Amino acid sequence: MQIPSHNESAPRSGFPPASVGSMSPALTALRVQLLALLTVALIAAAASALTQEWVAGDFQWALLHGTLAALIGHRFGMAVWWLPIHLAFAPALVAALAFALPPLWFFGGFVLLALVYGKTCQTQVPFYLSSRAAARATALLLPEQPGFSFLDLGSGCGGLLHHLGKVRPDGNYHGVEVAPLPFLLGKCRNFFRAAGCRVSWGNFWDRDFAPYDVIYAYLSPVPMAALWRKAHAEMRPGSIFISNSFAVPGVTPDLSLELDDFEGSRLHVWRM
Numbered sequence: 626m627q628i629p630s631h632n633e634s635a636p637r638s639g640f641p642p643a644s645v646g647s648m649s650p651a652l653t654a655l656r657v658q659l660l661a662l663l664t665v666a667l668i669a670a671a672a673s674a675l676t677q678e679w680v681a682g683d684f685q686w687a688l689l690h691g692t693l694a695a696l697i698g699h700r701f702g703m704a705v706w707w708l709p710i711h712l713a714f715a716p717a718l719v720a721a722l723a724f725a726l727p728p729l730w731f732f733g734g735f736v737l738l739a740l741v742y743g744k745t746c747q748t749q750v751p752f753y754l755s756s757r758a759a760a761r762a763t764a765l766l767l768p769e770q771p772g773f774s775f776l777d778l779g780s781g782c783g784g785l786l787h788h789l790g791k792v793r794p795d796g797n798y799h800g801v802e803v804a805p806l807p808f809l810l811g812k813c814r815n816f817f818r819a820a821g822c823r824v825s826w827g828n829f830w831d832r833d834f835a836p837y838d839v840i841y842a843y844l845s846p847v848p849m850a851a852l853w854r855k856a857h858a859e860m861r862p863g864s865i866f867i868s869n870s871f872a873v874p875g876v877t878p879d880l881s882l883e884l885d886d887f888e889g890s891r892l893h894v895w896r897m
């Protein structure tokens with residue numbers, strides 16, 4: 626597929642990954658939950674003093690907590706998708722306790738989630754997978770000459786690399802993933818393509834982008850501006866930068882491909 630050249634001249638300065646690793650949304654969420662808890666505790670204490678008995682059951686208190694947390698979260702200017710999380714958190718906690726599961730189950734669930742999403746507070750990029758349609762469209766964007774090198778920034782469980790390696794076995798595929806469990810699954814999945822596919826555990830901000838002909842990112846809106854500065858500073862002229870779904874603020878892509886997938890997502894493509 627022909628991709629026009631990108632002429633925009635962004636500054637080739639360093640990038641600020643520190644600004645991407647901000648803890649603030651997670652800390653704000655914690656503050657919101659604690660503030661709602663404090664308010665509910667005060668209301669419960671006042672109600673108990675007035676009536677000499679609890680006026681509501683655990684689930685009602687949890688619902689009150691959720692409602693207050695959502696309102697406080699809104700007041701604190703949190704992104705709208707945090708509000709249902711605040712609303713549901715305490716009721717879900719009370720509902721889960723009602724099942725009286727052994728504590729080890731909760732511990733196991735916590736460890737599993739930490740191995741997948743533990744770094745999300747820092748990266749502000751959650752784990753989800755590229756669709757089949759995205760993988761097929763990406764395959765069409767690969768260079769025609771064999772021996773090209775491709776890097777998936779945050780390669781998840783390696784599904785995209787696996788697909789590309791099957792349809793274009795003449796390329797060299799690299800993935801870098803920071804979450805331990807998806808990294809291990811990706812490593813195992815691509816183990817038998819040892820020569821053409823390498824998945825490593827680490828942070829893509831530490832990677833030099835210069836050796837790659839194609840770089841693919843499916844991340845979140847948060848790192849896109851800093852990622853563009855890094856890509857623009859390090860990628861070679863003629864190489865291709867692809868972002869699934871998330872645009873670079875203020876930089877028009879050279880090509881935009883609408884995907885026929887469930888999310889109705891779009892591949893944004895720049896030729897450097």
Ligand SMILES: C[S@@+](CC[C@H](N)C(=O)[O-])C[C@H]1O[C@@H](n2cnc3c(N)ncnc32)[C@H](O)[C@@H]1O
Binds near residue numbers: 744751780807829
């Ligand atoms: C939306 S998923 C995409 C997974 C895969 N690329 C795909 O398209 O199916 C984003 C992945 O990037 C990883 N990630 C986020 N920030 C990262 C970083 N700084 N270094 C390495 N991996 C990162 C996340 O752990 C997550 O698995």
